[in-house]
Each structure stands twice: as structure tokens, then as C-alpha cells.
Amino acid sequence: MTVTALGAAVRRKEDHRFITGKGQYTDDINRPGQAHAYFLRSPHAHATLKKIDIAKAKAMPGVVAIYTGDDVAADKVGGLICGWMIHSKDGTPMRAGPHPILAQGKVRYVGDHVAVVIADTLSQAKDAAEAILVDYGVLPANADTAKAQSGPEVHVEAPNNTVYDWHIGDKAATEAAFKAAKHVTTLEIVNNRLVPNAMEPRAAVGEYDSGNDALTLYTTSQNPHVARLVLSAFIGIAPEHKLRVVAPDVGGGFGSKIFIYAEETVCVWAARKCGRPVKWTADRTEEFLCVAHGRDHVTRAELATDAEGKITGLRVKTIANMGAYLSTFASSVPTYLYATLLSGQYAIPAIYAEVDAVYTNTSPVDAYRGAGRPEATFVVERLVEAAAREIGMDPAAFRRRNFITKFPHQTPVIMMYDCGDYKASLVKAMEMADVKGFGKRRREAAKRGKLRGLGYSTYIEACGIAPSQAVGSLGAGVGLWESAEVRVNPVGTVEVLTGSHSHGQGHETTFAQLVSSRLGISIDNVSIVHGDTDKVQFGMGTYGSRSGAVGMSAISKALDKIEAKAKKVASHVLEAAEADIDFKDGKFTVKGTDKSVDFGTVALNAYIAHKFNPQELEPGLKEGSFYDPTNFTFPAGCHICEIEVDQETGVATIAKWTAVDDFGNVINPMIVEGQVHGGIAQGVGQALLEGAIYNKDGQLVTASFMDYAMPRAHDLPSFDVGMTVTPCPSNPLGIKGCGEAGAIAAPAAVINALTDALGTEEVPMPATPQALWTVIQKQSRAAIAAE
Amino acid sequence: MYPFKYQKAATVRGAVSLLGKAEDPKLLAGGHTLIPTMKQRLASPKTLVDLSGAGLSGIEQKGRNIVIGAMTTHAEVAASPIVQQAIPALAQLAGHIGDPHVRHRGTIGGSVANNDPAADYPAALMALGATVHTSKRKIPAEEFFAGMFATALDEDEVITKIAFPVPAKAAYVKFPNPASRYAIVGVFVAKKGSQVKVAVTGAGSGGVFRHTAMEEALAKRFNPKSLEGVGTPAADLNGDIHASADYRAHLVGVIAKRAVAAAIA
Numbered sequence A: 001m002t003v004t005a006l007g008a009a010v011r012r013k014e015d016h017r018f019i020t021g022k023g024q025y026t027d028d029i030n031r032p033g034q035a036h037a038y039f040l041r042s043p044h045a046h047a048t049l050k051k052i053d054i055a056k057a058k059a060m061p062g063v064v065a066i067y068t069g070d071d072v073a074a075d076k077v078g079g080l081i082c083g084w085m086i087h088s089k090d091g092t093p094m095r096a097g098p099h100p101i102l103a104q105g106k107v108r109y110v111g112d113h114v115a116v117v118i119a120d121t122l123s124q125a126k127d128a129a130e131a132i133l134v135d136y137g138v139l140p141a142n143a144d145t146a147k148a149q150s151g152p153e154v155h156v157e158a159p160n161n162t163v164y165d166w167h168i169g170d171k172a173a174t175e176a177a178f179k180a181a182k183h184v185t186t187l188e189i190v191n192n193r194l195v196p197n198a199m200e201p202r203a204a205v206g207e208y209d210s211g212n213d214a215l216t217l218y219t220t221s222q223n224p225h226v227a228r229l230v231l232s233a234f235i236g237i238a239p240e241h242k243l244r245v246v247a248p249d250v251g252g253g254f255g256s257k258i259f260i261y262a263e264e265t266v267c268v269w270a271a272r273k274c275g276r277p278v279k280w281t282a283d284r285t286e287e288f289l290c291v292a293h294g295r296d297h298v299t300r301a302e303l304a305t306d307a308e309g310k311i312t313g314l315r316v317k318t319i320a321n322m323g324a325y326l327s328t329f330a331s332s333v334p335t336y337l338y339a340t341l342l343s344g345q346y347a348i349p350a351i352y353a354e355v356d357a358v359y360t361n362t363s364p365v366d367a368y369r370g371a372g373r374p375e376a377t378f379v380v381e382r383l384v385e386a387a388a389r390e391i392g393m394d395p396a397a398f399r400r401r402n403f404i405t406k407f408p409h410q411t412p413v414i415m416m417y418d419c420g421d422y423k424a425s426l427v428k429a430m431e432m433a434d435v436k437g438f439g440k441r442r443r444e445a446a447k448r449g450k451l452r453g454l455g456y457s458t459y460i461e462a463c464g465i466a467p468s469q470a471v472g473s474l475g476a477g478v479g480l481w482e483s484a485e486v487r488v489n490p491v492g493t494v495e496v497l498t499g500s501h502s503h504g505q506g507h508e509t510t511f512a513q514l515v516s517s518r519l520g521i522s523i524d525n526v527s528i529v530h531g532d533t534d535k536v537q538f539g540m541g542t543y544g545s546r547s548g549a550v551g552m553s554a555i556s557k558a559l560d561k562i563e564a565k566a567k568k569v570a571s572h573v574l575e576a577a578e579a580d581i582d583f584k585d586g587k588f589t590v591k592g593t594d595k596s597v598d599f600g601t602v603a604l605n606a607y608i609a610h611k612f613n614p615q616e617l618e619p620g621l622k623e624g625s626f627y628d629p630t631n632f633t634f635p636a637g638c639h640i641c642e643i644e645v646d647q648e649t650g651v652a653t654i655a656k657w658t659a660v661d662d663f664g665n666v667i668n669p670m671i672v673e674g675q676v677h678g679g680i681a682q683g684v685g686q687a688l689l690e691g692a693i694y695n696k697d698g699q700l701v702t703a704s705f706m707d708y709a710m711p712r713a714h715d716l717p718s719f720d721v722g723m724t725v726t727p728c729p730s731n732p733l734g735i736k737g738c739g740e741a742g743a744i745a746a747p748a749a750v751i752n753a754l755t756d757a758l759g760t761e762e763v764p765m766p767a768t769p770q771a772l773w774t775v776i777q778k779q780s781r782a783a784i785a786a787e
Numbered sequence B: 001m002y003p004f005k006y007q008k009a010a011t012v013r014g015a016v017s018l019l020g021k022a023e024d025p026k027l028l029a030g031g032h033t034l035i036p037t038m039k040q041r042l043a044s045p046k047t048l049v050d051l052s053g054a055g056l057s058g059i060e061q062k063g064r065n066i067v068i069g070a071m072t073t074h075a076e077v078a079a080s081p082i083v084q085q086a087i088p089a090l091a092q093l094a095g096h097i098g099d100p101h102v103r104h105r106g107t108i109g110g111s112v113a114n115n116d117p118a119a120d121y122p123a124a125l126m127a128l129g130a131t132v133h134t135s136k137r138k139i140p141a142e143e144f145f146a147g148m149f150a151t152a153l154d155e156d157e158v159i160t161k162i163a164f165p166v167p168a169k170a171a172y173v174k175f176p177n178p179a180s181r182y183a184i185v186g187v188f189v190a191k192k193g194s195q196v197k198v199a200v201t202g203a204g205s206g207g208v209f210r211h212t213a214m215e216e217a218l219a220k221r222f223n224p225k226s227l228e229g230v231g232t233p234a235a236d237l238n239g240d241i242h243a244s245a246d247y248r249a250h251l252v253g254v255i256a257k258r259a260v261a262a263a264i265a
């Protein structure tokens, strides 16, 4: 049997299913008697709900039921929760307004859920929704992040629209560092708001089994167990043993499917109430309006340096837009996932960061690929690049002067970096990118009328998320371990039940590779089961690049137990002492003899239980593990972007992209490279193309692909991807994680290249052609004025 | 989508007669503009009259004209050896409309009838001096386009084909919207004998327009340099989040120069 080793670039097992159209997504699930839900959504960003008249709509053909916030209140259905408690500077808990699944009294963003219409067909549901009369008392909207704290009040619970004003680091030490600084670099940074846009829109089917008084929810989730926990314990839909949550094939999430949303909650609640399975699939417009968005920070950042070009302090003040309601993990993103990474790859003695989280009349904002870490990397890497230029140092040399070189390293902002070699990835990337030849390329570009620039991003992220006690002490409402169960069948094939959830990452392949390499069986004899709370033991799901570092570590621990038990069985089969049994390449051997038995035979013997006394050794071969990580993991690396700007049009074209990442040990380099490519594409999207824009009335101007620019293959060069490896010391496989790196690294590399090309630090993101043309115009006007 | 009746016309005459008697009818070509608006419930025709069986697709050279049937898809125009040979700029324009799905469904007749102010074909029709043949008459391009999403077509009139005179030199350069890839500015230049026509799409607040100042400058000398100093008043142009009127005015100049350069290359 062929073993697939760790590190082998095998093709993905799941792709046959996906590329032949045999994937089973939530929208592919149809239940007998199913009805369709359509949500009547607010056209206003901010309004009181004076009256909702459903009488006419209820009488329309095919209508099964219409529910509003009043029905939700009458049924005492709980509101959606935010699962991470953040405290303000003065120690008071964050101020969160209620988040009902159907609006009560007020709507707070365009798309807010006013009513649900359930009908035999979707078309009938839409017809009836058009017949609902809503009397809105329109209020002024609050849609500008920077001015949110003085804008119209979104929730009475949050004075000045401030959910919390939080801080981290040593204020006094940082102020002292700035007082003593030789040079201070200051940047005003807007981290643009993004719409996740997974290829598969969100969808849900709720079903009630009256015979067993049990509910099933099929939903597009990255973490079905957490969804069940929240729906049961907090929202009160049904106790956990009466609620099954299934997340079948999921077509991308990027964080946006971690959260528990109003629509899926309504589907499962309404299924019992109306006695029919209830199905809802978002159309793209609903996704634009109502999926949790990402980023949206306004930041003032300062870096203090001494006469030798050493960083002595970092000071950051950020306003983070939470949107109209707190989404499931929203509060943690601009705090513990952001400010704790502000040390970057650098030894910075003093850091102080303040973050104000604000309510606005916009869609909720939560974790999106990278979640906080792209924002942190952007702040740090823009500052470092700008500081190097200001003090006249080469940006690479400036970085090297400030790199952390000794590990473990305790930063001033909680994190304890366990390992890394930042110089190695920088040096390798510079070689691959031929930085030496850049001057020549820049001159050649100038001849063609193009401004060419080069930008670095030496990023770090914290992944795995994370030791449960540590996150608990920081306010997390859950533990962040992962679970696995390994079931060996009597014929030696294996099923792995994992609490991780694959929505594009390729777990069916990489997890099978681990089993294959450990047990010496083919990856074709391993199946990975995930995404169903009735099948899989409790698990925490997939986000934060955690499935390798945490999810696979749990599998590895379970495999340790399988191996130990199998050795016991083998010792009986081989009639030798357990201590004399070796296991390698799928074979159990007796030390110093040629006696051996293969894994399959041992598995069979474990089940037939003829060769040992079942009173001493239990039959069967099935083991589980709950693995709690001992630290975050710290993937890091260096991306170098070379870009050309057409001075006449403002169009920026990426000429060259080099990425050298340290993800620790790599299970499948092909899949890892794919993750890097996708991440860079998303990061380039943020830097050059994507930006969710609300106008002053709180209308989303970019509510379709006609106006929201997604990156296309055309916008990207071929990526030159390399790796360095420092195995992660804090998990058994030495894995750090790779899912978010590209999206974290890329924006700063692009903008640093553009600021280099244009010779000004004032380049906004996204750097669209119009934005760059405006910068160029401003420069030429200034040049003319100077003459 | 609201319910509607579907009818397939076997001939142009059949289509016209259905337009006359069916309840609230609308012609269906590639459906790439019409169907999305129906799905979003922004349009609600009661009857769709499908032109796909009316024998309106095909490309032929007729004397000094290239004649393209209304139902000819963008992909067919792009791949046509006749078009590539006689008016390569037109083939290239069609090859850059939308994406492969759009090009294999969308038709020249549908695009022209729709007269989206950011569509590509209207610029070609105007600059090449094309004639729109309909079930009733022949309409010169100049008279056909009547402002944003408006044309000279009557309610019961069907575009049958479009005749493009073959130019001596021509080129189309498009500055795409980063999101939709429609034209923010698209400039089609064509030279035939001593006459030069410059048509601009994407930019004008009234849809496609001829840039007469540029035409005069280029008639003297057909070279990008002739366009230096020839301005475009921003007051008549569109502005949106992707491009202000000023930026569009600037782009018209840049893109026109590139189009002329491409035409003489």
C-alpha cells in the first residue's frame, strides 16, 4: 500500500467531487414539504418601526406564515450574542445593544431584518413581502467610522456610540520613549472596509421532527458545534441533544461563516413554529448587505526611533467600526487579534495602543481572513517603511536592525513568540525578487513612462487560536482546543471525525496524509468526517489558520493512542512482550526477530478479539483526543511587491510578487501554495480594488459586483513563492498555519511599493486608478506651485 | 422574477406581430441585460419574445460593408475571420466585452438596443458610421442613439442587422471600470478617406458621443500628437465612485491618443 508522506504535494481528494459538480452544499439540500423564507429588509439605514401591517400579505397565495420581531419577543427567542467580553479602560464591560433576530422597534442598517415571509415558493414569499406595509420613522444615519462617536445614537446602551474604549501596553513607558526619540514617524491610516464574498452565499434549511421533538439545521457554517451551542444555550432554540447542526460542503467562508446569523436562526425557529421545513438562500445582494464585513479601521500611528535607527516606541490610536450590532466575535478582532500583533517582527521596547469600538448604521463587522492581523501588519509595516525612508535608511536594512533574533521573545503586548528566523525569510525573498536589479528595472520603466516601486511586508501573525485558559482570561466565552476521534475499522481502513471544518482548505487530503504517514495505509483508505454535530464529537471549527496546528494535533494525539493500543493487540498476535513491539511503515515487528504483522491484521484482531483476554484489553480500535494548544503559533515571512504606475491613467500593475513564508512544517506544499496564492489575491484586492462604501445616508453604494471590484486573475501576476522552515515548538507536528498569511502580508507590500513609486506616503487604500491619479495630480500641482 | 409568458418567434415578421398583439411584450436576445433586471424584479414584461429562432445571426461582407445579424454573439464577432480581416478593431472590441459567458450569450442587437452608456458597441457604430437595419427602416447610428438607455426604436421595431462600412484605419481602446469591466471611457477612432470619426462611450452623461474637436484635429493629421491640448469639457461627463467627471475628461484625452496610436501602428 502506498503511503503518502507528510510533505507530499498530492492532489486534493475532494476535488473530484467538487469539479464534477457532486458537492453537496446547503442549497442542494431539500426536505419534504419544505417552504421558502424571504426576508423583508430595511431600505433605511436608521429608522423606527412605527407599524408593520402584514394583514394583506398574509392572505396572499402560498403564504405559510409571516413573522416579525413581535413574534420573536412573544416566543422569548434570545438575541444573537457576541462571545468575547472586552472591558474598557475604566474596567467597565463593553456596552452592547440587543441584537434580535428580527428587528424590534428600530432598524439599524440597510438590510436589517424586518420580517420573514414563509411561503410555498420563493416567488410567492417575495410577492407577499411586497404587500407588507411598513411605516418607518426615518432617522439620520451614522455611517462614518471616524465621526461615529459624535454621530446619531445607534443604541441607547452605548453612549457616544462607543462599545468600549480599550487599551493595551505601557502608556507611561511609551510616552517616555517618544519624548526621548530622535525621530518620530506619524501616519494616518484608513484600513478599508471589505465584503467577504465567499463564492457560496449563506444558506440555511431548518427542519422540525415533531415525533422526536427535535430540530435540524443545515447551514453554511465554519463551526457547526459552536453554532449549536449558541443556538441552544444562548438563543434558546432547543437543548443541544435536540438540535442537530449540519454544515455540509461549504463554498468558502474567509471568516464570514464563523458567525451565528439572524437568518439561519430564524429558519430553525420558524420550522417548528410553522410546522414546515424552512429554506433560505441568500442572493448576492443580501450577502453584500448583510454578511459580516471586515476591517474598517481609522488609525493614527506613530513610531519612535533613536539615532541608530532602532525602534524605541510605537503608539497607536484606532477607531474600529463594529457596524450596527456586535457580531459573534466582533469585539475580539480589533483588540486581542489586532493590538497584540503590533510588535510585528521587531524588538520594540514600548508599545501603547488604544482602540475605540464604535457602532454605526452599517452591516456588522467581524473577522475576515486575517481578522485584526492584517490591520496590525498594515500599521506596523507602513510605519516601518515610512520611518526608514524618513531617516534615510534602506527599508530592508532598517528592518534587519530591528528584527527580533532571540526566542522565545516576550512582546510588550501579551504575545510570546516561540520561534522564527525573520532575517532568513527577508534575505531569501530579496534574492528571489532580485532586489539588487530593481534600480535597473525602475530606470527601464521610467523610459516607458511608468513609475516603478518596490515594497516590503515582513509580517507576523498569531494563529491556531489558542490556549483556552489564556483566551479565557482575555474574555473569550469559549475554549479554543480541538477534538478528534480516530476510528479504525476491522479491515484497517480509517475514519477520522474532526471538529475542524473544511470549506475549501483541503482537510480531506491533508488530514488523510497524516493518518497515512502514521499508520502506513493509503490516503484512499482514510475518510475525514466533519461538519455534523450528530456524527462528530464537540469541536471548535475552522478559522484563524487553526486546523493544521490545532485540529491535526488532536488527530495526532488520537493516533498516538491508536498506536499504543494497536501495539498491545500486536503483542498478542505476535506473542511477544508489548515493550518489544516496534511500529513502522504500517508494520508491527518484534525487536530482534523477523516476526511482523501488518496494521490491517492488527485492526482485525482488535475487533475479533480472539487472541487476547477482553477482560484485560478492551476489543476495538477507536480513540479520541481533545487537544488544547500551549501557545499561539507565529507564522511569519516576507513579501515583496514590485509595482508600476501609469502616470497618465493612475493604473497600477503588479509586475512581480515574491513571497517567502515560514509556516513551520508543511503537510502538503501544493495546498499551502494555493492558500498563499488565494491570500495574496485577497490582500491585493484590499490594496488595489475592494472597498465597501456607505454614503452619508447609510446606503451601501458598492452593493454588487458592478461597483465592488473583486480581484480577477487579470489583476495578479504569477507569484514567486518560497519557504523557510522553523518548526513550531508548541505542537506535536511543528505546524504554524498558512491560511491567512497572504491576506495579512499583501496590503502593506502593495502600498509600500506604491508609496515608493510615487514618492509620497499619502496613498489611500484601495489604491484605485482614480485614487492614484488624484495623488499624481496633487503632486504635479504642488510641483508647479513650487516653481 | 414575476411570471411571464414565453414565445419564440420563427421570423422577424413573427416577432413584430407578437410585439403588436402580445400583452406587455419585450424582445429577448442574449438575455444578459434583460434577465438580471427581471430577476431583481426591476423589469416585469408580461411576454418575452425570443429572437433566437428568427434567423438573425451571421456575419457577411456585402460590398464595402460588414453586415452583422442582430443575434450574432460577441464571441462570434470576435472570432469571425471576416471581421478580423476587414475591421480588426471591431473584433477586438467584441473580444473584450464582459467575460466568456457574456460573450457567448450577449448579442450585438441586444447591446445596441439597450444603449447602456458604458457599453462598447455604441462607440463602434458611431465612429464607423454604421447603419442599423430594423424590421421597418434603416437608421444611421448618429440618429439611432438617443441618450442613456434610449434609442430611436419604436416599441414594435426589431433590429435585424447592423452594417459597418469598412474603414481605412480604426482602433478601440477601453479603460475598464475596475469592478464591472464596462467602459469608464472607451474611445473608438476610425479614418476613412479624409474623414476621421472619434466616438466616446462610458464618459458622456447622454451616452455615446462624437468628439468633434478631436475629429477636426485628427483630420488635419492623423497622429496622437494632434490631440495635445484638445480638451474635453467635464461638465458633460458622468461622475461616480470609480471616476469623477474630471478624471473621465482627462481619460478621454489619454485613451483617445492611445486609440490613434493603435490605429496607425
Ligand SMILES: Cc1cc2nc3c(=O)[nH]c(=O)nc-3n(C[C@H](O)[C@H](O)[C@H](O)COP(=O)(O)OP(=O)(O)OC[C@H]3O[C@@H](n4cnc5c(N)ncnc54)[C@H](O)[C@@H]3O)c2cc1C
Residues within 6 Å of the ligand: B026, B027, B028, B029, B030, B031, B032, B033, B034, B035, B051, B070, B071, B096, B097, B098, B099, B102, B105, B106, B107, B108, B109, B110, B111, B113, B114, B116, B118, B119, B120, B121, B153, B157, B158, B159, B160, B180, B181, B182, B183
Ligand atoms: C457580467 C456582464 C458583463 C458585461 N460586460 C459588458 C461590457 O464590458 N461591455 C458591454 O458593452 N456590455 C457588457 N455587458 C452587456 C452585454 O454585452 C449584453 O449582452 C448586452 O448589453 C445585451 O445583449 P443581450 O443580447 O444579452 O440582450 P438582452 O438582454 O436579451 O436584451 C437587452 C435589451 O435589448 C432589447 N433587444 C434585444 N435584441 C433586440 C433586437 N434585435 N431588436 C430590438 N431590441 C432588442 C431587449 O428587448 C432588451 O430590452 C455585460 C453583461 C454582463 C451580464
